[in-house]
Amino acid sequence: MAHYELQKVTFTYPEETLPALSELSLSVPSGEFVVLCGPSGSGKSTLLRLLKREVSPGGRMSGVIMLDQLPIQDWPARELAGLVGLVMQNPDNQLVVDTVEHELAFGLENFGLGREAMRRRMAEMAGFFGLEPLLDRKTDELSGGQKQTVNLAAVLMLQPRVLLLDEPLAQLDPLAARELLGMIKRLNEEWGITVIMSEHRIDDLLPLADRVVRMELGRIAFNGNARDYVLEAWDHEGEDWVSSLPSVTRWALEQLPPSSQLHSDEPPLTVKETRNWLSRADMEPKLASETLDHKTRNATVSQQYRHSTTPSPASDPTPASTKPLLAADGLFYAYDKHSPAVLKGLEWQIRHGDWAVLFGGNGSGKSTLLQLLAGLRLPQRGAVHWEGTPFARMSSKERFSAIGYLAQNPLLHYAYDSLSEDLLQAANRAEAEDPKQEVEQMAERFGLTHLLSRHPHDMSGGEQQLGALAITLLGKPRLLLLDEPTKGLDPLAKLKLGEHLENIHAQGTTLIIATHDIELAAAYANRCSLLFHGEIVADGEPEQFFQGNLFYATALHRLFALGEASS
Ligand SMILES: Nc1ncnc2c1ncn2[C@@H]1O[C@H](COP(=O)(O)OP(=O)(O)OP(=O)(O)O)[C@@H](O)[C@H]1O
Numbered sequence: 321m322a323h324y325e326l327q328k329v330t331f332t333y334p335e336e337t338l339p340a341l342s343e344l345s346l347s348v349p350s351g352e353f354v355v356l357c358g359p360s361g362s363g364k365s366t367l368l369r370l371l372k373r374e375v376s377p378g379g380r381m382s383g384v385i386m387l388d389q390l391p392i393q394d395w396p397a398r399e400l401a402g403l404v405g406l407v408m409q410n411p412d413n414q415l416v417v418d419t420v421e422h423e424l425a426f427g428l429e430n431f432g433l434g435r436e437a438m439r440r441r442m443a444e445m446a447g448f449f450g451l452e453p454l455l456d457r458k459t460d461e462l463s464g465g466q467k468q469t470v471n472l473a474a475v476l477m478l479q480p481r482v483l484l485l486d487e488p489l490a491q492l493d494p495l496a497a498r499e500l501l502g503m504i505k506r507l508n509e510e511w512g513i514t515v516i517m518s519e520h521r522i523d524d525l526l527p528l529a530d531r532v533v534r535m536e537l538g539r540i541a542f543n544g545n546a547r548d549y550v551l552e553a554w555d556h557e558g559e560d561w562v563s564s565l566p567s568v569t570r571w572a573l574e575q576l577p578p579s580s581q582l583h584s585d586e587p588p589l590t591v592k593e594t595r596n597w598l599s600r601a602d603m604e605p606k607l608a609s610e611t612l613d614h615k616t617r618n619a620t621v622s623q624q625y626r627h628s629t630t631p632s633p634a635s636d637p638t639p640a641s642t643k644p645l646l647a648a649d650g651l652f653y654a655y656d657k658h659s660p661a662v663l664k665g666l667e668w669q670i671r672h673g674d675w676a677v678l679f680g681g682n683g684s685g686k687s688t689l690l691q692l693l694a695g696l697r698l699p700q701r702g703a704v705h706w707e708g709t710p711f712a713r714m715s716s717k718e719r720f721s722a723i724g725y726l727a728q729n730p731l732l733h734y735a736y737d738s739l740s741e742d743l744l745q746a747a748n749r750a751e752a753e754d755p756k757q758e759v760e761q762m763a764e765r766f767g768l769t770h771l772l773s774r775h776p777h778d779m780s781g782g783e784q785q786l787g788a789l790a791i792t793l794l795g796k797p798r799l800l801l802l803d804e805p806t807k808g809l810d811p812l813a814k815l816k817l818g819e820h821l822e823n824i825h826a827q828g829t830t831l832i833i834a835t836h837d838i839e840l841a842a843a844y845a846n847r848c849s850l851l852f853h854g855e856i857v858a859d860g861e862p863e864q865f866f867q868g869n870l871f872y873a874t875a876l877h878r879l880f881a882l883g884e885a886s887s
């Protein structure tokens with residue numbers, strides 16, 4: 321059993337006047353699969369933390385949270401720890417001990433499980449998640465996706481009855497994400513584990529969810545099943561939103577009874593009526609047949625748009641553009657003498673005006689490569705050239721003003737006590753003419769104005785990500801290296817980021833983006849590359865890349881597999 325009942329829960333963070341959650345009432349029966357969505361800062365993480373009783377000291381709460389008819393504050397800590405597992409949004413915040421093996425064992429050590437039983441569970445979990453080769457590794461030396469996987473495995477070691485997941489897919493490669501979703505669905509269906517999962521990329525999850533809860537400004541704006549959620553979102557977000565849903569999601573939604581059946585006398589829509597409704601948007605009938613076609617057509621449309629409205633700086637016949645802007649020549653990199661090389665003689669050339677997307681599985685070396693291209697790490701062999709000049713012959717000042725870098729962990733970008741100070745320092749470093757005005761404009765563009773005086777550590781995950789992006793963009797570099805920039809962003813923020821990048825690209829900025837976000841690549845990139853086994857093994861225009869690349873074509877079709885699994 322694990323049944324939550326929330327009545328009029330209001331929560332205010334220390335030193336804040338406005339509550340992060342307001343009068344929130346919600347019932348989650350045991351065994352439900354609930355998807356939490358809503359814009360950045362709407363209260364999703366706060367709610368998940370309260371359900372695990374992990375509240376900020378000094379925060380003020382009113383109302384009641386009952387878990388299996390006992391107020392959450394009355395649960396003994398040990399029992400609650402075993403019953404409810406929470407996987408936090410930023411994996412760096414959750415890892416507590418030195419190695420992967422110790423991290424997996426850490427929670428269980430408090431439960432007095434025998435050595436044998438512990439080893440067996442460790443073997444099962446490490447086997448399932450493919451963590452065996454990483455067991456001796458230091459947790460702070462893992463890639464972002466590896467950290468997220470270790471966190472989830474560590475939580476599952478305790479065999480909780482409730483799984484609270486805060487954007488668990490954000491840093492996983494498409495196949496890892498698909499496997500994880502399939503596994504969570506199995507835990508939910510076969511073991512009856514209650515799942516409450518927050519996620520921005522909700523279209524992947526609609527076919528799996530028993531219930532969708534959309535939050536806005538700390539309140540519940542919608543609570544019902546997936547089909548009714550789509551109906552409501554249609555009114556709320558407009559037709560573009562529905563027509564952007566993958567066809568399989570639309571198909572899966574047709575299978576669902578409307579939740580109005582549960583609490584209204586209105587007759588439910590028949591499948592035919594639903595289909596008519598779902599196809600009401602102005603889209604070609606063909607669209608329903610192939611997700612891949614949909615994506616590649618998007619790419620074509622976007623490219624036509626870009627080429628017709630904003631001439632690509634790549635076509636400028638300036639003398640500098642005859643040389644690649646950046647060239648990786650035979651890069652070889654290993655973290656230390658004993659570990660295998662991450663980059664093995666990698667060759668890659670970036671032209672002026674490229675919008676390049678770098679794909680690769682979790683742990684394949686994307687972040688490492690970006691750090692070498694930014695000059696933050698030195699290769700053991702090979703060199704990086706900037707317009708033909710090796711990095712070694714440039715001053716670090718020259719390099720840093722030419723190349724901007726967004727780290728995977730946004731918290732690494734903050735050094736001051738307020739967002740405004742961090743932004744201002746970034747504008748000053750870039751010798752902006754009017755730093756204050758640029759900060760204000762950037763904050764306005766990304767909807768951060770109300771957070772300017774906030775301590776960066778007291779912002780939501782998506783807000784931290786946007787703030788770090790704003791800091792990087794204020795540097796106005798000629799080349800931008802962005803490590804998973806859309807992770808944690810809600811769709812609107814993603815759109816604004818896309819528009820901004822499109823603008824600065826049109827003005828001459830070259831972009832390299834390491835990401836698992838296929839939509840981003842399909843909509844904007846002129847070039848996709850795949851890092852595998854220390855080398856760039858595929859490199860081409862998006863259409864060519866997706867058609868020739870089974871790995872990512874498979875990823876685009878992942879929804880079909882999920883739809884079938886849940887039917
Ligand atoms: N500081 C470090 N010390 C030792 N090994 C490291 C360190 N950072 C990363 N690695 C290892 O190097 C490999 C490449 O990691 P990297 O972070 O570059 O991968 P990635 O492609 O960015 O992965 P993800 O998609 O999960 O973010 C991984 O096996 C990782 O465990």
Ligand SMILES: Nc1ncnc2c1ncn2[C@@H]1O[C@H](COP(=O)(O)OP(=O)(O)OP(=O)(O)O)[C@@H](O)[C@H]1O
Pocket residue numbers: 333334336340358359360361362363364365366367376409777778779780781782783808
């Ligand atoms: N430690 C904190 N101190 C003060 N305010 C906070 C703190 N953490 C979050 N907030 C604020 O509380 C509100 C809800 O934040 P929360 O992290 O729950 O949002 P979210 O919906 O999970 O967002 P995201 O999608 O970006 O993760 C936001 O306005 C945020 O700025």
